Amino acid sequence: MLKRASSTVAALTFAVFLTGCASQPGDPGAESRQVSPAAGEPAETSSRAQGVGSTNDNLRTLSGSRIAVRIGDKAFTIQLYNNPTAKDLVSQLPLTLTADDYPGYDEKVVRVQNPLSMEGAPDGDEPAIPEVGYYEPGQWIALYYGPIGYWPGKVPLGRIDASVEELRAIPDGASVTIEVVKN
Template identity: 45%
Template sequence: MAAISVIVIGAASQLSGCAAVLETESSAPATSTGTPSATPPAPASPTDPAPAADVSQITITIDGTRFTGTLNDSATAQDLASRLPLTVEFGPNNSDEKVARLDTPLSTDGAPDSDDPLPGEIGYYIPWDALVLYNGDAGDAPGTVRLGTFDIDPALIADQDGTFPVTFDVAR
């Protein structure tokens, strides 16, 4: 079972010009209950980084390999950012995507009726309240919202077998 961690790096204004980061973690794979983390983030203090709602750059770790990603400024993506830290269990849906159902729906204010995400994109599927990592061309689907992108070969996502934990977290 592979572990995936997503760590928010900071506000977009603080990271202009950042390139993809690829590194290896030495920690053991995360465990997951398939539900949001039971421990809410500590309240922000004047010295803390920008609130998660202002986040756009993230890092994603799959089985010890860390790479960057970007969340867009949609209400849906920013709702996801505001929930960090979050651990969910991803699994196969079809050959083009891996999905993780959320316990609580994300905001869909301003969301399109449908969208056609590309390989390397992060999405949200409204009918299932599910996050989606696209590793292939899933085609246009009603209820699909693009949340952002990840900066690594989508085959790394496609190669994940069965279910695997994904942790989204704010970088400190």
């Protein structure tokens, strides 16, 4: 009887441990993790398992295309990556939109009116800094100036020729014009 009670207590303790490993509401990586039934530890999905700096490298090859982001008297050049999402952005230019702060994160967001292609897109991405990406669930282009971690639905678009300080200084509500740079 004592052995059976000990086994029950051990099983309940393990179940409580697994519950503690579950994702919490608002956990940005929750959708990218799965719990391994054998070990009870989070197991990263293939798009995340590559690690920081190598996540989605196949989508970060420069295409030779450039776009400009104009905010007031400042202009920043973005060297676009060779992926379908970046190509779709070019097909929708020029655009004049609004930049907003994304509270709690080091990024400026610019909502687009029409969604960009997700053809060949990864499950998610961890942006390089500074970099420009697309966040499909929010339908916005993001200008990253600090680490935000991995998020499902993110796709890298290009390298921005701007400092972290310049991106951080973009005012909330600023008018942004995005256009193709002619070679």
